[in-house]
Amino acid sequence: MIVIMRPDAGEEEVEQVVARLKKLGFGVHLSRGVERTVIGAIGGEREKLALASEGIETLPGVERVQPISKPYKLVSREFRRDPTLVRVGEVVIGGEEVVVMAGPCAVEGEEQLLRAAEAVARAGARILRGGAYKPRTSPHSFHGLEEEGLRLLARVRERVGLPLVTEVMTPEHVPLVAQYADMLQVGARNMQNFHLLRAVGRTGKPVLLKRGMAATIEEWLLAAEYILSEGNYQVVLCERGIRTFEKETRNTLDLNAVPVAKELTHLPIVVDPSHGTGKWNLVRPMSRAAVAAGADGLLIEVHPNPSEALSDGPQSLRPEEFSRLMGEVVRVARAVGRYCREPVGALSP
Numbered sequence: 004m005i006v007i008m009r010p011d012a013g014e015e016e017v018e019q020v021v022a023r024l025k026k027l028g029f030g031v032h033l034s035r036g037v038e039r040t041v042i043g044a045i046g047g048e049r050e051k052l053a054l055a056s057e058g059i060e061t062l063p064g065v066e067r068v069q070p071i072s073k074p075y076k077l078v079s080r081e082f083r084r085d086p087t088l089v090r091v092g093e094v095v096i097g098g099e100e101v102v103v104m105a106g107p108c109a110v111e112g113e114e115q116l117l118r119a120a121e122a123v124a125r126a127g128a129r130i131l132r133g134g135a136y137k138p139r140t141s142p143h144s145f146h147g148l149e150e151e152g153l154r155l156l157a158r159v160r161e162r163v164g165l166p167l168v169t170e171v172m173t174p175e176h177v178p179l180v181a182q183y184a185d186m187l188q189v190g191a192r193n194m195q196n197f198h199l200l201r202a203v204g205r206t207g208k209p210v211l212l213k214r215g216m217a218a219t220i221e222e223w224l225l226a227a228e229y230i231l232s233e234g235n236y237q238v239v240l241c242e243r244g245i246r247t248f249e250k251e252t253r254n255t256l257d258l259n260a261v262p263v264a265k266e267l268t269h270l271p272i273v274v275d276p277s278h279g280t281g282k283w284n285l286v287r288p289m290s291r292a293a294v295a296a297g298a299d300g301l302l303i304e305v306h307p308n309p310s311e312a313l314s315d316g317p318q319s320l321r322p323e324e325f326s327r328l329m330g331e332v333v334r335v336a337r338a339v340g341r342y343c344r345e346p347v348g349a350l351s352p
């Protein structure tokens with residue numbers, strides 16, 4: 004349930020409610036909005052909740068007590084009306100800016116990474132992506148450079164000045180990856196790895212939570228709820244396509260998820276048209292569509308030479324194509340009342 008405080012309620016009154024809820028055995032989460040504070044009480048049985056709400060409603064400063072109708076609580080719009088802003092270095096996701104994260108699917112070596120990173124930075128990307136630990140369908144495929152890949156990412160981050168997002172696949176790797184990354188990516192295949200979700204939640208680092216390829220939006224939001232339950236509200240959702248009967252594309256990019264998520268949750272949502280389509284020539288149109296639908300950002304795979312990529316070459320953009328995409332995204336963002344950083348270098352269209 005949530006306890007909605009009156010707009011004029013003071014700190015002491017909030018504390019009194021928090022103390023009472025804790026005494027009753029609830030997990031307590033505070034949401035301080037622009038107008039008022041909302042206190043989330045999580046984890047009681049139904050009878051206890053009913054009893055507690057009666058007593059709490061009479062405490063000073065309390066406007067009303069209300070159950071949360073959805074199975075997820077902390078991620079719901081009911082708990083927090085204002086959009087959550089997620090900070091990755093100096094970049095803010097969830098505000099007016101459309102934030103583009105780009106880079107290779109996998110870190111393959113210093114030169115490849117640097118060339119991709121310089122190109123995406125020049126074209127206006129705000130966050131560098133690159134996998135050091137790669138979840139691959141086949142055990143015979145390239146699985147990433149692991150810690151060496153993390154070291155390369157950290158070195159290139161210094162060179163190009165962009166914060167970095169990279170995937171972590173197991174709870175055991177979380178402390179190591181968190182040492183290097185500015186944002187931790189939980190991949191589609193791990194969306195319901197509940198130990199991993201709790202572990203990234205405990206780091207307090209921003210998390211990019213990809214939608215499982217067969218996950219409903221509700222399951223995805225419940226996965227995010229695990230991270231928030233650890234006290235980490237810095238979560239960005241990423242729609243990356245779901246499995247359907249359609250075979251022309253690798254996945255079906257579910258752009259419905261963007262406005263749906265905006266209604267259901269306060270968390271930002273970004274779109275990954277690279278995995279969502281699996282085809283480089285579809286990435287630009289679907290990027291435009293994602294931004295038009297209200298996405299807070301994009302995750303795009305870029306490789307200096309896609310035909311030689313060790314993973315996801317067919318969906319990776321060459322730098323020139325990425326630069327073109329950025330030019331278009333800037334215009335669409337403007338058309339829907341947002342903005343996106345303009346390309347700054349020689350590659351701009």
Ligand code: PEP
Pocket residue numbers: 108134138189190191192213243278
């Ligand atoms: C990736 O971002 O390279 C990746 C493996 O994505 P997903 O988990 O969405 O398949």
Ligand code: MN
Pocket residue numbers: 108109278304314315
């Ligand atoms: Mn990939």
